[in-house]
Amino acid sequence: MFGFDIVGFMISWLTLFGIYSILAITLNVESGISGITNFGKVVFYGIGAYVSAMLTTYLILMLNGVNVSEIPPYNINGVILLGELGNKNPALNIGLFLLAIILSFIVAGAIGYLLTYPILRVGPEFVGFTLLSSGELTRIFLLHYEPVGASKGLMGIPNPFGWIPDSRIRQILYLMLVLGFLALTFITMKKLVNSPLGRTLKAVRDDETAALCMGKHVPKIKATVLFIGSGFSGIAGALLSYYFTSVNPNMFAPSVTFNAWAMIILGGFGNLVGSLLGAAIITLVDRALTFIIPLLGITVISPDYLRWLIVGLLLVIVLLVNPRGLLPEKPIETPASKEMKRETGEEGG
Amino acid sequence: MSTVLEVRDVAKYFGGIRALDGITLSVPEKGLIGLIGPNGSGKTTLFNVVTGFYVPDRGSVWFRDSGGTWRIDGLNPNEVFRKGIVRTFQTPRLFKSLTVLENLLLTPIGQKGEDITRVFYEKTWRDQELELARKAVKLLKTFNMLQYANLMASELSVAHMKMLETMRGLMTPATLYLLDEPAAGVDYPQARELFSYVKRLRNEQGLSFLIIEHRIEILMEFVDYVYVLHNGRLLCEGKPQEVVSDPRVIEAYIGV
Numbered sequence: 002m003f004g005f006d007i008v009g010f011m012i013s014w015l016t017l018f019g020i021y022s023i024l025a026i027t028l029n030v031e032s033g034i035s036g037i038t039n040f041g042k043v044v045f046y047g048i049g050a051y052v053s054a055m056l057t058t059y060l061i062l063m064l065n066g067v068n069v070s071e072i073p074p075y076n077i078n079g080v081i082l083l084g085e086l087g088n089k090n091p092a093l094n095i096g097l098f099l100l101a102i103i104l105s106f107i108v109a110g111a112i113g114y115l116l117t118y119p120i121l122r123v124g125p126e127f128v129g130f131t132l133l134s135s136g137e138l139t140r141i142f143l144l145h146y147e148p149v150g151a152s153k154g155l156m157g158i159p160n161p162f163g164w165i166p167d168s169r170i171r172q173i174l175y176l177m178l179v180l181g182f183l184a185l186t187f188i189t190m191k192k193l194v195n196s197p198l199g200r201t202l203k204a205v206r207d208d209e210t211a212a213l214c215m216g217k218h219v220p221k222i223k224a225t226v227l228f229i230g231s232g233f234s235g236i237a238g239a240l241l242s243y244y245f246t247s248v249n250p251n252m253f254a255p256s257v258t259f260n261a262w263a264m265i266i267l268g269g270f271g272n273l274v275g276s277l278l279g280a281a282i283i284t285l286v287d288r289a290l291t292f293i294i295p296l297l298g299i300t301v302i303s304p305d306y307l308r309w310l311i312v313g314l315l316l317v318i319v320l321l322v323n324p325r326g327l328l329p330e331k332p333i334e335t336p337a338s339k340e341m342k343r344e345t346g347e348e349g350g
Numbered sequence: 351m352s353t354v355l356e357v358r359d360v361a362k363y364f365g366g367i368r369a370l371d372g373i374t375l376s377v378p379e380k381g382l383i384g385l386i387g388p389n390g391s392g393k394t395t396l397f398n399v400v401t402g403f404y405v406p407d408r409g410s411v412w413f414r415d416s417g418g419t420w421r422i423d424g425l426n427p428n429e430v431f432r433k434g435i436v437r438t439f440q441t442p443r444l445f446k447s448l449t450v451l452e453n454l455l456l457t458p459i460g461q462k463g464e465d466i467t468r469v470f471y472e473k474t475w476r477d478q479e480l481e482l483a484r485k486a487v488k489l490l491k492t493f494n495m496l497q498y499a500n501l502m503a504s505e506l507s508v509a510h511m512k513m514l515e516t517m518r519g520l521m522t523p524a525t526l527y528l529l530d531e532p533a534a535g536v537d538y539p540q541a542r543e544l545f546s547y548v549k550r551l552r553n554e555q556g557l558s559f560l561i562i563e564h565r566i567e568i569l570m571e572f573v574d575y576v577y578v579l580h581n582g583r584l585l586c587e588g589k590p591q592e593v594v595s596d597p598r599v600i601e602a603y604i605g606v
Contacts, residue, residue, distance in 0.1 A: 189470070192469065192470050192472075193469060193470075196463045196464075196469045196472075196475070197455070197461045197462075197463030197464045197469075197475060197479060198463060198464045198465075198466065198469045200448065200452050200455065200456055201456065201464055203445065203447055203448055203452075204445040204448060204456050206447075207444075207445040207446055207447055207448065208443050208444075208445060208446075210427075210443065211439070211443035211444075211445065212445075213426070213427045213428050214401065214427045214428070214431060214437060214439075214443075215428075215431060215456060215457045215518075215522075216428045216431035216432050216457075216459050216522075217428060218428055219428070225466050229466075271447075330447065332448070332449050332452065332500075332502075333452070335455075335463075335479055336472070336476050336479050336480055336483075337451065337455055337479045337480060337482065337483035337486075338449070338451065338452070338500075340480060340483055341451050341483060341487070341499055341500060342500065
């Protein structure tokens, strides 16, 4: 039937919104709040996606008695076997998913932590480019590394709800799961920012030298932030790999990083709710174009190109009207600031 | 009386410029010491050497606390701070996107809420945070700045920025405070208020201060001892009255 599948559209938009929001929120804490120019967000996203994809595909085959040195999951026979074996055991699927999420967090977080070592040596101006090049190096490595499928990537990754026959229910359940992880990320980051640690992060962003003079261990603080931010980006990557049930190196091009940057600049640098808004707007543009353009029967313009034009236009308009984004940064809220508001409120009237 | 800080024959060169050329001075326990000298005489450079911004080309810096005597030249600024030496900057280096209150709350050392393992359990750091807030409020009240507590530091007037810079230093418990021109740009009554507060801290809590100040009339009223720098060397030292009447000091300032 010709028509617009509004429910399908909403599910697809909200799932991508959830995944991208995790990236945008953590990027906002790293770059907006702490001042680490993270142009390598995609590294940790990609690592999370590949860790979970590898873990799930290899383990499913191995647990079903397949010899992965003969039939590896990136091989066509492996993909066929994954399709046959992948969705038989609900407990196994969900168990592997949870294991993959935890492992993605740890691996991506650890790599984020280790990357601060070269970062601290090149000085703040070069942080962005060091991370940007790490992203491209990771992608090129994946493109040529056979055990992760090289340029073909990995396919047939069993979704945690793959055993449910009805695809709509499956999608809705997965959406709930994604939004659950988004909520977890949001609450964690909100608590992190609205605390003495959050205050110190902003101080490091404002004046690193003065923060150092106030006894703050700036390198350690940055490493901690990158560990947590990268860990959650790893989770976002894992969620993406199960959503698309496949991963390949070109999904992790630098444009992913800049998409997340566009979200936080649009929504408001340093404002976590702004990141959600930015992610909602940009993923909506993306999904709307993907859904609507084929309906219009236009084949000349690829949604991919149009999306960047629209995102660019949105950014320019918002920044002209309000340079600090749609929702500007606000002072953090700690017990002390609440107490102070009460006190000055009483004195004022 | 034992010394808190000892600077021994410190030299710092920038190319051919001798910013510090063999400075020896000391700050006694409970000392309120002035450091004066014309522009470019090396006062701030000396602060930078003591607080770990510069490594001296010659000489050493020693710091003594209840735990022992430490050589502190060559340490990082954050390590020097953790030893118990707090400095303020001549040009305020406030955290501009933080409120006045947050700027004050930031400095104290050993905050539980800065620890990543505790940050998610507000219970573990809430009391400490409120205690610090009370201390900050008291400090703000002392200098009649409570009404600015929730303003962004960038919204303050220059004089208030300068005051906040000094107050921020005073928020954290330390042994020695290095204040770089705390009265610059601050009006006379408030500058006097600040110096008498510093003197009170010294008398009541036994803290030590080394203060750079160009407003000699205020400084001389409060300090016990003064060092005068000129072209990277110690020109003279002594009680305030001796120093201001020393012909060499007058010559250095007026420049005959």
